[in-house]
Amino acid sequence: xxxxxxxxxxxxxxxxxxxxxxxxxxxxxxxxxxxxxxxxxxxxxxxxxxxxxxxxxxxxxxxxxxxxxxxxxxxxxxxxxxxxxxxxxxxxxxxxxxxxxxxxxxxxxxxxxxxxxxxxxxxxxxxxxxxxxxxxxxxxxxxxxxxxxxxxxxxxxxxxxxxxxxxxxxxxxxxxxxxxxxxxxxxxxxxxxxxxxxxxxxxxxxxxxxxxxxxxxxxxxxxxxxxxxxxxxxxxxxxxxxxxxxxxxxxxxxxxxxxxxxxxxxxxxxxxxxxxxxxxxxxxxxxxxxxxxxxxxxxxxxxxxxxxxxxxxxxxxxxxxxxxxxxxxxxxxxxxxxxxxxxxxxxxxxxxxxxxxxxxxxxxxxxxxxxxxxxxxxxxxxxxxxx
Numbered sequence: 001x002x003x004x005x006x007x008x009x010x011x012x013x014x015x016x017x018x019x020x021x022x023x024x025x026x027x028x029x030x031x032x033x034x035x036x037x038x039x040x041x042x043x044x045x046x047x048x049x050x051x052x053x054x055x056x057x058x059x060x061x062x063x064x065x066x067x068x069x070x071x072x073x074x075x076x077x078x079x080x081x082x083x084x085x086x087x088x089x090x091x092x093x094x095x096x097x098x099x100x101x102x103x104x105x106x107x108x109x110x111x112x113x114x115x116x117x118x119x120x121x122x123x124x125x126x127x128x129x130x131x132x133x134x135x136x137x138x139x140x141x142x143x144x145x146x147x148x149x150x151x152x153x154x155x156x157x158x159x160x161x162x163x164x165x166x167x168x169x170x171x172x173x174x175x176x177x178x179x180x181x182x183x184x185x186x187x188x189x190x191x192x193x194x195x196x197x198x199x200x201x202x203x204x205x206x207x208x209x210x211x212x213x214x215x216x217x218x219x220x221x222x223x224x225x226x227x228x229x230x231x232x233x234x235x236x237x238x239x240x241x242x243x244x245x246x247x248x249x250x251x252x253x254x255x256x257x258x259x260x261x262x263x264x265x266x267x268x269x270x271x272x273x274x275x276x277x278x279x280x281x282x283x284x285x286x287x288x289x290x291x292x293x294x295x296x297x298x299x300x301x302x303x304x305x306x307x308x309x310x311x312x313x314x315x316x317x318x319x320x321x322x323x324x325x326x327x328x329x330x331x332x333x334x335x336x337x338x339x340x341x342x343x344x345x346x347x348x349x350x351x352x353x354x355x356x357x358x359x360x361x362x363x364x365x366x367x368x369x370x371x372x373x374x375x376x377x378x379x380x381x382x383x384x385x386x387x
Contacts, residue, residue, distance in 0.1 A: 009153045009383060014121075015146030017112035018105050023081070023142055024098030025068030027059055034063030040096035041069065044080035044088075047102070049122055051173065052078070052092040059097065069097040077105040077117050079128075081140040087129035089121045103142045112152065115162035120150040123381045151381060160387040161380045168373040175362040183309070186355050190306035193348055194338065210338055217340050222307070223333030225345070226298040228269065230329050231288030232261055245282065248290040249273035260285035263296040265360070267305050269315060269327060276325040277315035279308050283360030292329040302349045302356055307337060 015021065024042070027034035037060030046056060059069065072078070074095050080088045082101040091114065098104060107114040121128065128148060132138035152158070192198040197205075200214040208219050222228075231247070234257065239246060242258025249270045268291040270278040294301055308315065314335050319325040379385045 008157075009151055011149045012112075012152040013146065014105060014117070014148050014150060017108055017117065017152070018146065019108040020106040021142065021146060022070060022072075022104050023068075023100050024070065024072075024102050024104065026099045027063035027067040027069065031063070031066075033060060034066065035059055037061060037063065039064055040094060042078070042092070042096055042098040042102060044082060044085045044099065044101045047078060047080040047085050047088045047090040049088060049125075050090050051169075052090050052096065053094060055096060064097060068100065072096055072098060072104045073106055075107075075114050077107060077114055077121065079103045079105070079121065079140070079145055081142070081145070083138065086132045086138050086140050087121075087125050089118055089125070091115070091118050103140070103145045105145075111155070113155065113158040113162050115166050116152075116158035117150065119162060119165050119377060120152075120381060123377050124148075124150065153383065157387065164380065164387065165373055165377060168369045168376075172366045172369050172373075175366045179359045179362050182355050182359050186306055186352050187309055189351060190303075190310055190348070193344075194307070194340065195310070208338070210336065213338050214340070217338060219336060220339040221333065222304065222335040222337055224339060225300045226294050226304045228292040228294055228329040228332045229288075230271070231268075231291045231293055233289050234287060239287075244285060244287055246287045246289050247280075247282070247293075249275055251275050251278055251280070253286075254289065257287045259287065261287050262293060265301060265356070266293055266295040267301060267308070268293045269308075269332060271328070272324055272326045274325070276319050277327045279312065279315055281305055281356070281360075283363055292327070292332055300345055300349070302352045303345045305356070306352065311335075311337075 029035075035057065037058050039059045039061065040055040041057050041059045042052060042055045043057065046052065063069070072092060072095065074092055076092055078090045078092055078098065080086055080101060081103050105117070107117050128140070131144060131148075132140050153161070197214055204215040205212040206215050210219050213219070234246060236255050239255055240258040242256055244257045244260045245253035246255050246257050247268045248254040249272050262285055264282060264284050264286075266282040266286050266288065268280055268282065268286070268288060270276050271290045271292060294304065298304065315327060315332070318327045318331040320331070376385065
């Protein structure tokens with residue numbers, strides 16, 4: 001970037017580029033009539049460097065009128081102010097309302113590009129988060145956020161920078177949407193074959209303890225076609241830094257190691273904690289720690305994955321333990337299920353494998369794009385790369 005252009009960059013308070021800013025409000029949770037309506041209502045836990053298209057909760061017009069919640073225009077920059085998500089940022093792609101822990105910035109389009117402001121805050125997340133104060137819960141406030149300074153180039157340059165970064169996020173978003181459709185397709189095919197028995201209804205159906213099933217099929221245990229094993233626990237202090245996910249009790253990898261103890265594809269089920277029973281497929285080798293797993297060695301892995309996706313209630317009901325929930329491998333292997341002949345499973349997997357393989361390809365591409373975006377972000381924000 002030319003030195004003359006870099007000299008046009010300046011430090012600007014966020015409040016200076018806002019045409020409007022506000023926080024939200026929370027309708028009383030004890031009043032049922034305030035919730036379950038059609039007005040999107042955002043919690044800070046939903047803010048995670050993302051674009052918001054829908055919210056976990058919706059409120060009614062009555063709830064809106066009886067709280068300090070207010071409508072926010074689309075394409076505002078929303079910053080979480082309280083707790084674990086403090087300083088995380090999102091852009092709302094729909095008009096919505098928020099709780100009081102959100103600082104909602106409507107960016108003046110004549111002064112700044114809202115996407116650029118979003119990426120500037122994302123790039124400075126650690127710095128902004130360090131300004132949070134408080135005891136057990138770290139808090140920011142709207143005035144502190146509006147006083148926060150970002151590095152702002154001319155508007156045309158802002159748009160060029162945000163266009164580069166947004167194009168990468170657009171592709172990641174497209175991959176995520178496509179994967180959701182592919183997952184739905186795989187589950188729909190499984191349901192048609194093994195719940196509704198669509199392709200087999202012209203044959204003879206016989207009674208079983210689980211209702212009518214095609215002749216030649218049987219009721220058995222999941223462990224008869226694929227045996228879940230317990231992972232080998234490794235603690236953070238013993239992990240050697242690397243790029244192999246260590247899968248434990250959470251919904252995301254606990255940390256990363258330099259060695260794997262599985263071969264992809266891998267299906268994991270969290271063994272303990274708040275997420276006990278959470279199931280996920282990994283498309284690369286992992287270190288299976290505090291989880292149950294099956295991997296490439298299981299020839300029926302795609303069939304089992306679809307079965308568990310359709311029957312997630314079995315995993316929820318398998319939880320034991322009063323203080324801390326647990327789901328043991330033996331519990332999963334003991335699940336009752338309708339077992340078709342092996343040739344039917346193999347025929348099904350021939351259809352499903354390409355679908356799930358494409359999901360894995362999309363995930364890996366998104367990971368590469370995310371890495372590229374994150375490497376470009378600080379350089380673009382410092383004007384080190386010419387657009």
